[in-house]
Amino acid sequence: MNRHNGTSKAFIHLHVNGETKEVGVRNADTLLSTLREKLGLTGAKRSCENGDCGACTVLVNGEPSHSCLSLAVEVVNLPITTIEGLLDSPVREAFVDKWAIQCGFCTPGFIVNCHALLTNHPDANEEIVEEWLQSNICRCTGYQEIKEVIHSLLGSNNHSIKKTHPGLSK
Amino acid sequence: MANTSWYTVGKPEQRIDAVEKSTGKVRYIGDYSAPGLMHAKLVKSTQAHAKIISVDTTEAWKMPGVRAIITGEMFPYHIGPILADRPPLAFEKVRYYGEPVAIIVADHEYQAKRATEKVKVEYEPLPIVNSAQQAFQKNAPLVHENAAQYTKIISDVYPKASTNIGSHIKIRKGDFDVAWANSEETITATYSFNLSDHVAMETRSTRVEINPAGKVIVHSCSQSPFTIKKVLNQFFNIDVGNILVHIPMVGGAFGGKGTVQLEPLAYLASKAVGGKLVKLEFDREEDMTTAPCRIGFDATVQLGVTKEGKLVAGKYTYLIDSGAYTDQAAGITRAAALDCTGPYNIPNVWCDSYCMYTNHPFATSFRGYGHPELTFAVERTMDQLAEKLQIDPLQFRIINGIKPGDTTPTQAVLTANNIGDLEKCINRAKELIKWDEGQCIKSGKNKVRTKGISTFWKTSTTATNAQAGAIIIFEADGSVNLNCAAIELGQGTKTILGQILAEKLGMDMNKIHVTMEVNTQYDPHQWRTVASSTTFLAGRAVVFAADHAIAQLKKTAAVVLQCSPDDLEVGGGRVYIKPDPTFGVDIKDIALGYTYPSGHSIEGQIVGIGKHIQRHLTPMDQQTGFGKPGPWWSVGVQAVEIELDTRDFTYSILTGVTVLDGGTIINPMTATQQMRGGMYMGLSYATSEKFVFDEHGIVKNSNLREYPMLRYGEQPTEYLVDFIESPAIDGPFGARGIGEYGVIGAPACLANSLSIATGMELNKLPLTPESIWQRKVEGTI
Numbered sequence: 048m049n050r051h052n053g054t055s056k057a058f059i060h061l062h063v064n065g066e067t068k069e070v071g072v073r074n075a076d077t078l079l080s081t082l083r084e085k086l087g088l089t090g091a092k093r094s095c096e097n098g099d100c101g102a103c104t105v106l107v108n109g110e111p112s113h114s115c116l117s118l119a120v121e122v123v124n125l126p127i128t129t130i131e132g133l134l135d136s137p138v139r140e141a142f143v144d145k146w147a148i149q150c151g152f153c154t155p156g157f158i159v160n161c162h163a164l165l166t167n168h169p170d171a172n173e174e175i176v177e178e179w180l181q182s183n184i185c186r187c188t189g190y191q192e193i194k195e196v197i198h199s200l201l202g203s204n205n206h207s208i209k210k211t212h213p214g215l216s217k
Numbered sequence: 218m219a220n221t222s223w224y225t226v227g228k229p230e231q232r233i234d235a236v237e238k239s240t241g242k243v244r245y246i247g248d249y250s251a252p253g254l255m256h257a258k259l260v261k262s263t264q265a266h267a268k269i270i271s272v273d274t275t276e277a278w279k280m281p282g283v284r285a286i287i288t289g290e291m292f293p294y295h296i297g298p299i300l301a302d303r304p305p306l307a308f309e310k311v312r313y314y315g316e317p318v319a320i321i322v323a324d325h326e327y328q329a330k331r332a333t334e335k336v337k338v339e340y341e342p343l344p345i346v347n348s349a350q351q352a353f354q355k356n357a358p359l360v361h362e363n364a365a366q367y368t369k370i371i372s373d374v375y376p377k378a379s380t381n382i383g384s385h386i387k388i389r390k391g392d393f394d395v396a397w398a399n400s401e402e403t404i405t406a407t408y409s410f411n412l413s414d415h416v417a418m419e420t421r422s423t424r425v426e427i428n429p430a431g432k433v434i435v436h437s438c439s440q441s442p443f444t445i446k447k448v449l450n451q452f453f454n455i456d457v458g459n460i461l462v463h464i465p466m467v468g469g470a471f472g473g474k475g476t477v478q479l480e481p482l483a484y485l486a487s488k489a490v491g492g493k494l495v496k497l498e499f500d501r502e503e504d505m506t507t508a509p510c511r512i513g514f515d516a517t518v519q520l521g522v523t524k525e526g527k528l529v530a531g532k533y534t535y536l537i538d539s540g541a542y543t544d545q546a547a548g549i550t551r552a553a554a555l556d557c558t559g560p561y562n563i564p565n566v567w568c569d570s571y572c573m574y575t576n577h578p579f580a581t582s583f584r585g586y587g588h589p590e591l592t593f594a595v596e597r598t599m600d601q602l603a604e605k606l607q608i609d610p611l612q613f614r615i616i617n618g619i620k621p622g623d624t625t626p627t628q629a630v631l632t633a634n635n636i637g638d639l640e641k642c643i644n645r646a647k648e649l650i651k652w653d654e655g656q657c658i659k660s661g662k663n664k665v666r667t668k669g670i671s672t673f674w675k676t677s678t679t680a681t682n683a684q685a686g687a688i689i690i691f692e693a694d695g696s697v698n699l700n701c702a703a704i705e706l707g708q709g710t711k712t713i714l715g716q717i718l719a720e721k722l723g724m725d726m727n728k729i730h731v732t733m734e735v736n737t738q739y740d741p742h743q744w745r746t747v748a749s750s751t752t753f754l755a756g757r758a759v760v761f762a763a764d765h766a767i768a769q770l771k772k773t774a775a776v777v778l779q780c781s782p783d784d785l786e787v788g789g790g791r792v793y794i795k796p797d798p799t800f801g802v803d804i805k806d807i808a809l810g811y812t813y814p815s816g817h818s819i820e821g822q823i824v825g826i827g828k829h830i831q832r833h834l835t836p837m838d839q840q841t842g843f844g845k846p847g848p849w850w851s852v853g854v855q856a857v858e859i860e861l862d863t864r865d866f867t868y869s870i871l872t873g874v875t876v877l878d879g880g881t882i883i884n885p886m887t888a889t890q891q892m893r894g895g896m897y898m899g900l901s902y903a904t905s906e907k908f909v910f911d912e913h914g915i916v917k918n919s920n921l922r923e924y925p926m927l928r929y930g931e932q933p934t935e936y937l938v939d940f941i942e943s944p945a946i947d948g949p950f951g952a953r954g955i956g957e958y959g960v961i962g963a964p965a966c967l968a969n970s971l972s973i974a975t976g977m978e979l980n981k982l983p984l985t986p987e988s989i990w991q992r993k994v995e996g997t998i
Binding site for chain 1: 231232234235236238239240241242243244245247248250327416417418419420466467468469470471500501706707708709886889890893894895896897898920921922926928929930932933935936
């Protein structure tokens with residue numbers, strides 16, 4: 048791969064939102080650009096492309112991941128979930144109900160990360176919540192509403208969060 | 218207060234864009250891709266000030282996929298919104314690090330990016346102007362050798378030959394010198410802060426094509442679609458009617474998307490490849506340095522007062538670091554002057570506000586348009602003077618608070634209609650922050666809790682002919698489409714305009730379809746979506762459009778119901794007879810005209826049009842500043858309580874309070890969103906944000922890892938927001954503007970609380986534990 052400076056190409060299979068998709072990628076293509084430009088899944092946003100803002104967050108194997116920092120060829124055998132695969136998540140509804148959306152650009156990344164947080168730590172304390180959510184930046188809301196989203200779904204309120212781990216499928 | 222008889226105004230209607238945004242399905246500008254779409258990337262200056270000796274593109278042309286390369290001498294002209302002083306691509310010299318030097322157009326983005334690395338630019342370094350203070354010195358190196366010869370695009374800009382002064386705005390009200398000499402107590406204080414950035418989560422992006430018929434089609438994430446048309450017309454000689462601009466929903470702007478930078482570059486790129494569709498998108502580093510940022514600011518404030526605490530004299534010297542080009546910083550220089558006093562009645566005012574060229578990235582509007590900066594200077598001075606006078610800082614502000622009957626620094630007369638009630642705001646904020654519990658409380662062995670407060674005001678400094686229009690079109694089911702050129706950038710403006718229309722028509726929100734995308738060919742002209750002006754300007758246009766439609770509805774219904782239109786009322790999806798509401802006709806049956814059983818039809822579709830243009834605004838007199846710069850002043854008060862660890866100066870923000878008098882609040886939840894988000898933005902700026910420059914004027918932290926901002930958990934533990942609603946008679950349902958206001962007082966009240974907590978006057982931003990510690994090491998000023 049090095050010899051070709053990342054320009055050689057391959058057809059790969061990506062397992063996205065429960066479906067297996069064939070895509071042609073350059074080896075240098077990031078997961079983010081592949082999702083957006085090859086699969087039309089533009090919910091994950093391009094913002095810093097440096098892993099600093101969380102706008103591109105997707106789930107890889109159930110864990111939140113900056114899709115701007117992985118190559119598409121690195122995740123061929125792993126289940127990937129994007130915001131488009133979380134339409135039934137109560138986190139999504141809570142973002143609407145708690146007024147946690149303004150410009151909406153950071154929203155998909157936040158929802159994906161919050162969903163994973165509540166899946167992994169259904170009883171998270173504030174320290175854990177902060178550790179997780181500091182990886183995402185929202186420039187509009189001031190975070191109060193996002194905090195209300197999380198608190199409304201923690202602990203006993205959390206029964207409706209399903210583990211998003213669709214596994215590999217066809 | 219919200220009128221209880223109102224149907225939807227004053228109610229927290231859910232935002233009409235929230236559900237769609239939560240699904241990730243909203244298409245922002247960068248979410249579009251298509252086969253054949255070409256990509257442009259910029260070659261940028263690696264120097265902050267240097268002569269361009271040569272630009273060698275030989276190697277770049279050899280790179281795969283490259284279709285065009287454009288360099289500065291191919292378009293050697295200057296453009297700009299206020300003063301035309303900026304070449305879209307640098308020629309002859311570069312004036313800031315990151316400045317565009319060449320454009321490469323290629324089949325793929327990565328190909329264009331690779332080719333940019335092969336362009337060899339030879340520079341001859343020039344001396345760096347690295348601060349506004351340095352720029353102001355006599356014999357400072359000149360950023361622009363011929364500043365006085367640039368074309369003025371609008372009035373109220375005064376570049377000075379052979380200096381770095383891009384503009385100088387003066388306020389001369391009363392006789393400052395005499396009043397200062399007679400003052401019983403005085404204070405002089407200085408303030409300083411660096412340039413910083415908007416950091417909208419969506420970076421700026423555009424795509425342009427030129428179709429064979431000569432139409433220039435622009436898609437962009439801009440606050441100013443009609444300004445894009447104006448700029449392409451003024452500087453590229455394209456007929457205004459041949460320029461079509463489309464704006465989808467915008468992923469945050471904060472003033473940073475109000476000016477026009479990318480679109481002319483993308484136009485040049487498209488032209489170079491025969492008009493093909495070309496996309497030009499900034500990456501984060503470019504969005505922070507190549508694109509315009511937020512001003513830096515140096516201020517000296519002198520206040521003179523009687524021993525009873527009545528302000529009699531105020532002198533304000535503002536040096537605005539506009540970076541390499543004036544852009545909107547020239548307008549901010551003016552805005553900072555015309556509101557220089559803050560919301561206080563001072564009879565004798567002298568202000569010199571200078572727009573200073575430096576070799577920093579150029580600055581443009583940022584939410585608040587100079588007001589967070591001037592408010593910091595004024596409110597820190599007010600606190601220090603209150604202390605000198607031994608007067609409670611709140612009482613000191615109440616004594617001097619501006620009121621109807623007073624005049625502003627530009628001698629505009631205030632009335633109960635055009636200014637909010639500052640004293641009510643102060644008293645409400647006092648309750649919310651629990652001022653009477655004490656301003657400084659020891660909360661632990663090494664912990665102290667303190668409260669700081671700031672008042673603020675701002676007018677909406679629009680163009681004197683700023684305007685908006687709206688078209689409402691009825692559907693066959695009786696629902697209504699609302700089209701106008703207000704841009705949805707997160708502030709909720711489309712929801713607010715929908716609510717205003719729903720109120721006028723007595724109709725449910727779900728019957729109002731607000732077009733989210735803006736298209737300059739379908740939508741009436743709107744000045745821009747900036748300056749907290751949209752609820753007022755576009756809101757009034759919607760009111761007029763609704764009245765226009767109501768007249769048509771009544772006319773058609775009067776024929777159907779065989780009565781006078783004067784007997785009719787519109788509401789609940791019907792037109793009915795006032796004294797007998799059961800007798801009426803459904804709007805759906807007359808929305809496309811009324812058809813009799815015979816087939817004969819009358820009147821046709823209901824289409825309402827409305828418009829509004831600012832009334833009686835004027836430019837400012839060059840010598841005194843005299844003039845009427847804006848339609849109204851919203852006022853407010855902000856306060857924070859912080860807890861400081863006195864050992865290491867770490868602190869947390871416990872409470873953030875905003876009380877705003879923005880007239881009638883159309884939607885209390887969207888308004889609260891704006892106040893909380895504004896406070897966050899102001900506090901993030903004040904606690905963390907600044908560009909770091911090295912001695913060569915290079916930005917050292919143009920990425921989100923090294924550019925610190927408040928993140929989740931660092932915001933105030935609680936935000937408390939309330940509104941005083943003194944209606945503006947000529948606003949839609951009594952509303953003024955509110956969008957920027959949550960930011961304005963936040964830096965000042967934070968610095969006031971930290972100054973009390975540390976026992977030091979903290980007059981520089983940002984206030985990090987380290988900068989506070991440095992202040993302690995340096996000792997007294």
